[in-house]
Amino acid sequence: MFFVQNLNIIPRFFSKNPHFLQPKTGSRTLSTDSDPSGSNKCKKDESKINADPVPIKQETPEDTRVRQLQKCRISIREPDDIMLISGLPAKYVACKRTARIYQPRKNAMQSGTRGLDHWEVDFDTRERWENPLMGWSSSGDAISNIKLNFATKDEAINHCKKNHLKYWIQESKTQKKFKTRSYAINFHYKNRTRVSTK
Secondary structure, three states: OHHHHHHHHHHHHHHHOHHHOOOOOOOOOOOOOOOOOOHHHHHHHHHHHHOOOOOOOOOOHHHHHHHHHHHHOOOOOOOOOOOOOOOOOHHHHHOOOEEEEEOOOOOOOOOOOOOOOOEEEEEOOOOEEEOOOOOOEEEOOOHHHOEEEEOOHHHHHHHHHHOOOEEEEOOOOOOOOOOOOOHHHHHOOOOOOOOOOO
16 A cells, blocks of 8 residues: 555655656757657658558569679670671782581591581682692682681571671582382392392
8 A cells, every 4th residue: 555655646746846847948859750740750651551562573593594694794786897806818808708608518438427517618719820830720818728617507607797708508418318118129020139040
């Protein structure tokens, strides 16, 4: 009961001495809000409550890879032109050369198709004359003796485009179409497959 009576005394004490509740002269109240009344804070809280929830999109590994490629990608508006830094002499750059893109054939001593899965680029021959000493053909064109190898046909085409070379494509004939024949044709009477023993 003593504790309850002391609590009843506290209101009467402050009512008789109101100067304890009033702030001292020269003092000011500290607040972190720009608006002491707190009206703007309530409005901000209401706007957050009434706002529609925004769904969070989870990034897939494919999106991450695309984003990283976009950071490292360099966009070039003009086509690639490496003629200025290729190092070719001026006389070879000035003349319009024609390149041939083809797939090499197997030689006469080859039965399989090994080593024929690439594409080659060669150039037309210029500055050729007949040597008066032996009658052999001579040439002062070094580029005509060059053959460039590429893994695919598209790589060879891109090389010619970058160097501003006219090119034409010779279609490959390395793949032979086999005709289906029956085994009985080997013993047909019209074919001379049998050797006479007499």
